[in-house]
Amino acid sequence: MPNTTDINRRQNHRQNRRQFLKGTGTAAMAGAVGAGVSLSGIPTPAVAKEMPYLVDGRYDFDTVYSRIGTDCTKWDRQIQLFGPIKVGMGIADLDFRAAPCIGEAMRERLEHENWGYLNSTLGYTELKEGIVAWNQERHGVSVDPDTIEIATGVHPGLIAAIRTFSPPASRVLLMTPTYNGFYSDLTRTQTLPNESKMIFENGRYHVDWDDLEARMTPDTHTMLLCNPQNPTGNVWSEEDLLRIGELALRHDVVVLADEIHADFVRKGHYTPFASLPDRDIVNNSLTFKAITKTFSLPASKNAYWFSTNPVYLERVKVNHRADINTLGVVANTAAYQHGQDWVDQLLVYIDGNHSFVERYLKENLPEVGYTRAQGTFLSWLHFGEIMDEVGVVERSAASRNSDRPMTETQVFEAWLAGTCGVQLNEGMDYGPGGERCMRMNIGTSRKLIELALDNIREAVRSV
Ligand SMILES: Cc1ncc(COP(=O)(O)O)c(C=O)c1O
Structure with missing residues (x-):
């Protein structure tokens, strides 16, 4: 439990940040209407002048922002x-170009030039608050902050989970075509792919239900479920997810739901696995997420995983270590707090x-x-x-x-x-x-x- 000093310190910190932001475009965006932004969310001309990254009152996604020479992939x-x-x-x-609130927050932190260890209790508090609020407000899913494990990426979390449930030489279930990075997670855990090829019909991919169940063999203990699915763009319906979850439960396969692309779905069209209306199915899963795709922050090394199953949580934690970098926490926290617009x-x-x-x-x-x-x-x-x-x-x-x-x-x-x-x-x-x-x-x-x-x-x- 945070004590009064902790809370005061946090409030002071927030106030300092707000002070720093005062007079900048970010403060105007964060302060919304009161700070000179019209009811439609579009800044008034006076405010827009202070916001060079806006074009006609909107963020500028049209101007090409060259990344050449930044050693990017x-x-x-x-x-x-x-x-x-x-x-x-x-x-x-x-x-x-990243959301302005991210650069502002990082510049503020750069003013203090010490990069010693970040304390995970203090350093993650606002980050976790942001994660909880984001999931609730954007996706209607309640995540208990005590069940959230911060990670340096979705991959390290997935690797820890596979290592926990799937011994070397056992199989991990995938529905293909699927995210290519999963194969590298299998290499690192010395496990083998068990590939259920989806049915491609009328331009859409569907689960091959008979094949999927047949592949839930005694040596298959985990399934990597990608929702929304990279690369096909499929967003799985509640019905599909429940059916996958029921099969997995029946055949002792733990569902590892990778939902890193969740923000790129129109509101109301994505069903988080953790929100399914069946407790046993949800308890047989872990969810892996980040907003690094959403804000183009993947090299800030910041993600998280959670589960409603305390036994799964404790078991996976044993295989997971995340040493987070300060600027990554600052950037991601700022995105959660001020990046909605x-x-x-x-x-x-x-x-x-x-x-x-x-x-x-x-x-x-x-x-x-x-x-x-x-x-x-x-x-x-x-x-x-x-x-x-x-x-x-x-x-x-x-x-x-x-x-x-x-x-x-x-x-x-x-x-x-x-x-x-x-x-x-x-x-x-x-x-x-x-x-x-x-x-x-x-x-x-x-x-x-x-x-x-x-x-x-x-x-x-x-x-
Ligand atoms: C489905 C999926 N999962 C995970 C990742 C990588 O996540 P991270 O960079 O957080 O390890 C990607 C990146 O492309 C992805 O598309």
């Missing part, structure tokens, strides 16, 4: 791998990006199979015969004995990058079902999406 690494990339549309982070505007923009891609492909590249994602900021593109025409089968076979063997979709990735300067993520990396697909990250300015699609169209036409 999405651009710099691809240039290193493929040469002069014009558009990096790969790894799942956002290209946008930025995210609300971001979601409208991303929704517009989905519409743009949908329209563009329909009008200009109908031979690329596409279904608008229900969630995430990802597009999953089916290139089908285009890949065959490029010769991916032959080229992949020819590479087999070289020092750089390539899968068919890796061949296509390299071909696209070389032919038109666009880097997409290769489909086979996401497991069975990804053989003729590529993943395109649309968390970027619309101009870049248009450039990427124009270039892809030209490359495809040249085949």
Whole structure:
């Protein structure tokens, strides 16, 4: 229990922060209406003048914010791998300039130049308050702060959980195509994938229920459930989740629900696994989350996991260690506290990006199979015969004995990058079902999406 001194200290700290923010754009945003922001949420012209990051009273997601030269994976690494990339549309982070509240909070903390150990009791208090409020307000799920474990990422939490329940050489259930990073978690826990390929029908992926249940074998103790699902963009319904949960409970499989993309779903369309109306099913799960995707903060190394099952919590904690960095806590706490408005505007923009891609492909590249994602900021593109025409089968076979063997979709990735300067993520990396697909990250300015699609169209036409 915090004592009065703790509470005073925290309140002082908040006051200091507010003082610091006074007169800046962030304070105006945080203070909303009273600080000169109109009822519609759009700042009045006087306030807008002090907010250079706003265009016409809105956050500016349209202006391209170059990341080249920051050693980032999405651009710099691809240039290193493929040469002069014009558009990096790969790894799942956002290209946008971060929400102003994040920079403000980090600059404030930089004023004090000591980076000693952060105390997890004191240092996580506001962060956890933010996590609880965010889940409640945006997703309608109540998370008990005492059940939250702070992590340096979703991966370290997942690895700890797999290690807890799935001994080396046992199997971990996946529904494919699924997030490629899960495979690296299996490598680190010396476990094996048990892949239930989803059924692809009328442009949508569905669970293959018979196959899923058949794979809940005695040597399968955990299931990695991705919701919303990367890369397909599926958002699982309550009915689907209950059915998965019932099967898992019946066959002693612990559900590890990775919900890192949860914010990228229209309000009311996402069902958190922890909110399912069946206590036993929820108690048979752990949830892994972060707002690092939402605010483009993944390198700030900040995530969390929780469970309503105290036994699971204690068991996984034994295998989990998180040494959090100060600026990561500052950045993520600021995002939880002051980032709502930025995210609300971001979601409208991303929704517009989905519409743009949908329209563009329909009008200009109908031979690329596409279904608008229900969630995430990802597009999953089916290139089908285009890949065959490029010769991916032959080229992949020819590479087999070289020092750089390539899968068919890796061949296509390299071909696209070389032919038109666009880097997409290769489909086979996401497991069975990804053989003729590529993943395109649309968390970027619309101009870049248009450039990427124009270039892809030209490359495809040249085949
Ligand atoms: C579904 C999913 N889970 C986890 C991660 C990585 O999470 P973190 O960076 O917090 O380890 C990603 C990143 O792309 C993801 O898409």
